[in-house]
Amino acid sequence: xxxxxxxxxxxxxxxxxxxxxxxxxxxxxxxxxxxxxxxxxxxxxxxxxxxxxxxxxxxxxxxxxxxxxxxxxxxxxxxxxxxxxxxxxxxxxxxxxxxxxxxxxxxxxxxxxxxxxxxxxxxxxxxxxxxxxxxxxxxxxxxxxxxxxxxxxxxxx
Numbered sequence: 001x002x003x004x005x006x007x008x009x010x011x012x013x014x015x016x017x018x019x020x021x022x023x024x025x026x027x028x029x030x031x032x033x034x035x036x037x038x039x040x041x042x043x044x045x046x047x048x049x050x051x052x053x054x055x056x057x058x059x060x061x062x063x064x065x066x067x068x069x070x071x072x073x074x075x076x077x078x079x080x081x082x083x084x085x086x087x088x089x090x091x092x093x094x095x096x097x098x099x100x101x102x103x104x105x106x107x108x109x110x111x112x113x114x115x116x117x118x119x120x121x122x123x124x125x126x127x128x129x130x131x132x133x134x135x136x137x138x139x140x141x142x143x144x145x146x147x148x149x150x151x152x153x154x155x156x157x
Contacts, residue, residue: 071112073132078140079120080106081128092124092146098131116141116148 020031033040048055084090089104098114101107107114113131118140125145133148141148 073113073115074107074109074111075115075117076101076107076130077117077119078122078137081116081126082120082122082124085124085126090126092126095127095129097129101130113151122146 017027018025019027020029022028030040038044038046048057050056081090081096084104084106085092090096090100090106094100098107098110101114102110115132115134116128116130116137117134118136122140122144126141127147127149128141129149129151131151133150138148138150
């Protein structure tokens with residue numbers, strides 16, 4: 001193989017269509033825009049416009065509701081807590097608080113509190129103090145010999 005024999009794979013580089021560059025280009029004169037009309041002009045933005053008919057997004061009914069003051073919890077699963085204890089990033093002998101979870105890197109930020117869910121298994125005897133927890137998470141921690149204390153009653157649904 002010599003330098004002048006090098007070729008790109010067929011179809012690897014597609015030539016860009018140069019629009020409105022004379023009749024020989026195949027996209028000359030009107031440049032593929034047709035004749036007259038709003039879409040042939042420059043500066044046209046008509047997304048969702050249906051020619052005066054009520055647009056689809058306005059014909060469909062509104063659904064749902066966004067609670068303006070809803071609480072956003074940082075969610076932690078028991079399996080992850082166990083993994084961090086095994087990797088010595090969390091100390092199971094000391095109480096595991098929200099500050100300890102942030103310091104270990106398990107939770108990025110506390111938001112309105114930390115909520116523990118029961119996904120995964122926990123085997124370490126740990127004392128956990130968080131804003132919220134599911135009932136099954138509380139049972140799983142107590143079954144492992146530890147305790148899960150929920151600090152705010154409103155968050156522990």
